[in-house]
Amino acid sequence: MLSIDLRGRVALILGGSRGIGAGITRAMCQAGAYTVFTHTGNPKNRGRIDMLVEGIGRDGGSVEENTLDALDPEGTKKLVDNIIGKLKKIDILVCNVGRNLARTVEETTVEDWKKFVDINLSSVYYGVKAVIPHMVERKYGRIILIGSSAVFDGGGGAIDYAAAKAGMTGIMKYLCRVYIKKGINTNIVHPCVIDTDLVRGRYSTEEMWQKLSSQIPVGRVGTPEDIAGMVAYLASLWGDYICGQEILLDGGRTMFNK
Template sequence: MSTDHFDLAGRTALITGASRGLGQVFGRALARAGADLIVTSRKAEDLTPFCHEVEAIGRRALPLELDVRDQYSIEAMCKAAIAAVDKIDVLVNNAGCNIRKPALEVTWDDWNTILDTNLRGSFFVAQGIARHMVERGYGRIINIGSVTSVCGYAGLGPYGASRGGIKQLTMSLADDWGPHGITVNCLAPGWFKTNQNRALYEQEGWVEYLTDRIPLKRPGKPDDLEGAIVFLASDASAYVTGQTLLVDGGISGGPVKIKL
């Protein structure tokens, strides 16, 4: 197979939640593969440093404001993005949040914040961009899930429910939009250090405990995700849809209990 299958030159990718963390990891990988970017955050000015970084790679980067918990913000962002570029080829539904608590301490508002951000927001962003993709007869939608899409962990009840929902949503949307030339897949990272879980990785004992339970014997590194995101965004995955690609060092392969 030619490496041209992984070439994203001439493509435009929209990435939500790109002001930090894995959203920027995905953006760098897609830009290096040739894609121009539209990046979103609740505050557009938070995207300025990353946009400069993308432009230094030689790609264009358009910052847009988006609050995925707000219906009108989603509608405005989709309208602005489609008006600003000729086409949107790839959507990376990355915006998300977590509130880590024991199940008995989760509040009504905690639940709504997590589910509204991670699941409802992902659906309506996908819906808004898919209308444009359906008209073109082409698209790659990548919903960002988690190892919690397939495994349950104490302290992550609402978060796991939202990520499990993303896995199921991915399969439904793949069936809905496949006839229109759109693939929909879920990229599910394992245990990667992010702002959401930074405190855990500052505990040496916990990191040793985690590492012992990962078959590859280390937590994930950002560049472990680069090949997977480019694959799902490119023509290399043209016949892959409705799938959840776990990039987790193998931890989801067996019944392993993780202490949080």
């Protein structure tokens, strides 16, 4: 029987509390990885985080949550050092933190630009910077970035978001070129309209949601599990021969829209 086996692996999911990140946290645990995920500590999401952690515990998974501002490089390093102190290693890093607000260039301020580029791009650098020395030392690592289909079609509704996500592809290619021979394999998964808070906020009425679903050739909006399965696959032995790739998971929407 084929399966995704991550037993004995330690995974760090930056932004793993809800939406796609929660799906990835669950999938990592289902595959047997000891999983540490981060979130901002927003009290509004407390109930969902408790449900996520309890559900994983009931299913026999091993999970830990941590509050981390993804814009804090020292905090990110401290968290990584603490995990290594306790668990001795981090095998898998998933950079999923992201935020978006649709608006035109005219409506976008310089502060918006800096804020959203920081959240969507600098957070990836801080995560990578913190884990790389340790992965190099162990000659093993899997880094999976969560980008966006905006890289292919300019969608997403904001100039800073599209630019930051394209920047993630640059980070992924750089990492693969420089570190693949040191045992660290990096890929990027680009989601497109997955049913999460981020997308529900943009398509807020039932009519908008139905219209969106009808634009997707497979006939539905994606689920966090659609993305999580690919991330777990890339993190597993099955992903050994996939290096420096951009994997678009969009139910055919990008091609259909052309």
